[in-house]
Amino acid sequence: MAQPEPAAMSEARGRMDAMGRGDGTGRIVSPPDADDTGAGILHVDMDAFFASVAVLDDPSLAGKPLIIGGSEGRGVVSSASYEARRYGVKSAMPVAIALRLCPNAIVVNPPYSRYTEMSRQVMAIFDEITPLVEPLSIDEAFLDVRGARRLWGSPGKIARDLRARVKERTGLTCSVGVAATKHVAKMASTISKPDGLLIVAEADTDAFLRPRSVRALWGVGPKAAEALESRGIRLISDVLDTPRPALERVLGPAMGERIWHLARGIDAREVHTARTEKSVGHEETFHTDISDTQTLHVELRRLADRVGARLRSQEFEASTISIKVRFSDFTTLSRSRTLPDPTSVGQRIGDAAIELFDGIDRRQAVRLVGVRGEKLRATSAAATLWDDDAEWRRVEGALDGATARFGRGAVTRGSLLGPTRGGGALPTNPRPSYDH
Structure with a gap:
């Protein structure tokens, strides 16, 4: 014989009917x-x-x-x-x-x-x-x-x-x-x-939350949901019946406390108008999986230039560079490194990306690569014409202007045109070279 529905849940469903109905x-x-x-x-x-x-x-x-x-x-x-x-x-x-x-x-x-x-x-x-x-x-x-x-x-x-x-x-x-x-x-x-x-x-918040799945709680992903459900905590009403220490044992102190509050409709976060991007990135999925290292280096440089351009347009510099590599079997790896000094220069971002990429043990062709600048900060006023990246900064700034006027790809690095357009290995500290 089915157990009678708890009074709190029955009341919640009644208030939900008044709040809104399925159509x-x-x-x-x-x-x-x-x-x-x-x-x-x-x-x-x-x-x-x-x-x-x-x-x-x-x-x-x-x-x-x-x-x-x-x-x-x-x-x-x-x-x-x-x-x-x-x-x-x-x-x-x-x-x-x-x-x-x-x-x-x-x-x-x-x-x-x-x-x-x-x-x-x-x-x-x-x-x-x-x-x-x-x-x-x-x-x-x-x-x-x-x-x-x-x-x-x-x-x-x-x-x-x-x-x-x-x-x-x-x-x-x-x-x-x-x-x-x-x-x-x-x-x-x-x-x-x-x-x-x-x-x-506001008075209907509890009635709205009680019948929902724990998976509807903000931040509860598949693993956290499985951990809760395996202990019989399937609905938000179950969370309300669970002591906070028990939730913290299952999910960890921080997440357990957060879920305990959210299940009660407690969320002190305000609407913030100024949202600073935490990272800027681009990635590319290839039409055909690629094994050739030089071709992959060119693609990493291309993505690094796009990351640099976005950073400069938003007046940010990245302190950390990360890459993502997905192989033909969909295995995906990520690597990152912190730079000695933050930068928005595509050349430096590309150098770091290639160094990270070359440190990966590749035994399969590559399906996707991505480059991302992370831990952003506002562009430093200390960046002057005398810093190590001054010439790159000047030339890439000119490239930004050309891109805005003529569109992406109208002006690009000669090194991105591939081996048939002057290929070969890049020098240790290459000078800026662009073809129109």
């Missing part, structure tokens, strides 16, 4: 008159952003399973339309595997500049409503609208108006969660997808 799509959305008392934080997440932009540019793709990523089975899935996701296609999955899951999927790969253009339009709409906008990625952000109520109305009205503005001006849809904390707002937007709105009044 037959698997999502939960709020009614027009939903209570938004105490809910001043919005989490806005664009719906299948990359795929939606592709459909915006080519309406004939609407309703079809789309994979955004490398072509001809190479690379990884950046995003997928909801039609493709029904077949199990997920982000970061190799495109070849995604196509086996969904053979009739269409692989598209619009230029990244198109996504950044649309992202800027969306973020500009957010900025019209409140200056307190914290972008999390190209297609999602937190907004603190507690100070915008006098101008724009209640948080619920603000959320509805925002969704309408985004749709009207960009043709894209977004899902919005409204709550008293960032954590609950993010959970609410996820549950309301796609194209939904879910409002969780």
